[in-house]
Amino acid sequence: MTRLAIVRQRYNPAGGAERFVSRALDALARQGSLDVTLITRRWEDHAGYHSLTVNPFYLGNVWRDAGFARGVRQAIAREGFDLVQAHERIPGCDVFRAGDGVHRAWLARRGRALSALGRLKLKLNPYHHYICRAEARMFADPALKAVICNSRMVADEIQQYFGLPADKLAVIYNGVDTQAFHPGLASQRDAVRAHWRIPAQAPLLVYVGSGFERKGVAAALAAIAPLAGVHLLVVGHDKHAARYQAQARALGVAERVIFTGAQKDVKSFYAAADALILPTLYDPFPNVCVEALACGLPLFTSTGCGAAEWIRSGENGWVRDALDVAGFTADIASWLQARADWPSLRAHARATVEPYTLEAMAEELLGLYRRLLG
Known part of the structure; x- marks a missing residue:
């Protein structure tokens, strides 16, 4: 059985990325070939998969993200998972799901709607500098085998900003429970x-x-x-x-x-x-x-x-x-x-x-994992 770790720092019930991770975890946990572990600071109640808490002390968002990334890398080294899929910008993971897109692309688009003073504040914000550095380190890390993009737009931005080859980019659209939403x-x-x-x-x-x-x-x-x-x-x-x-x-x-x-x-x-x-x-x-x-x-x-x-x-x-x-x-x-x-x-x-069910999404993810594991 393949030991798969999914990394997401925290749960926000109103967050779209978190809802995706919850749905993906549930769909993947139903696959008999996977033993799924969520690595997180905190999450909602769950069944069907394990959870591993990584919750070091922090003050401020830079320390928060950097401390979590360091703790995740230590947990990965200790646990010996077959595959690690991160939903955070953490160098050293096998798979990164770019659900939040490319931070540099977001900053460029946000700048269009800001005044000159707003753009200056954006440029001087240390958190944005941290995220951009972490993103660049992650995409350059030799351990990275694949990037899951939830749209063609994101795949194009990753190629534009970081030059990743097309064979490392897998576009897998978000699945939806078509019986619950109808x-x-x-x-x-x-x-x-x-x-x-x-x-x-x-x-x-x-x-x-x-x-x-x-x-x-x-x-x-x-x-x-x-x-x-x-x-x-x-x-x-x-x-x-x-x-x-x-x-x-x-x-x-x-x-x-x-x-x-x-x-x-x-x-x-x-x-x-x-x-x-x-x-x-x-x-x-x-x-x-x-x-x-x-x-x-x-x-x-x-x-x-x-x-x-x-x-x-x-x-x-x-x-x-x-x-x-x-x-x-x-x-x-x-x-x-x-x-x-x-x-x-x-x-x-x-x-x-209608083609984008949770089951179809899980099958696409499983196909990617099989390819990466040879």
Whole structure:
């Protein structure tokens, strides 16, 4: 039996990367050929796999990440796993899953939306310097056998910034539980809308995610402002949420926007909505896009989102530059005018993800492991 270690530092129930790791762990643990161990500081309750806690003391995020990486390397040397797959930037692992993308690419995209002072602060932040150094060391480490990319966008960025050969890059898209996330959830639509006091017939967009600045909540609010009657559910946590609530009031859309805070189970919000909006500056491939498509929701997303690779404009969604607010408004307006086509949009959205089940993802991962183990 192959001893596989999966490395992820901590669990955040609202985090898309963590939800992916949880799903992957569950799917892999069901494979009789694998003995799976999660190496982590802390995680949710689990069954079907082992966990190994690495939780050294730290102060500040640089010390936190560096201390965890050092502890993981010590644990790997001690335990003698057959394969180690890291979801953190840790040199010396066999496989790295680039679920967070390329940090240098994210900094470049974020800089587009900042003032000169904001870009200077970004440049001087020691944590970003640490992450970029760790990333470069990891990609240059001779122990690295393969990189799992959750989109073609990420694979291209790794080649661009680090020059890794194509045969080291495996594009394996996020899987989704197509039985848990499905168009039939729409049967909850009226009840959920009644609970949140959303008109039954109002066009409703849903945004799901934490980190409002990166994922484009400001753009989503501005995009719906000229479109009377369009409502927006903002599902997720952000420490600056009050800033976005103030923006909604300033734009005159506060009565059409509901901030729900973080929610452990988001299926009911997909059930209530007509489409997902995610004008993200940078997202390698967010789980929310896979989940929403599986529920039959078309996407309004950006060129900085890996999920854009799945979108055919006007068929299962629309794609714009993250900063093109007028473009998002125009696309939403086109969607509103084609309300008779919404059933077709929903059907195409669902069909997009049907091949990407958790089982199919696990099989692709197993195929990669077999190849690496010879």
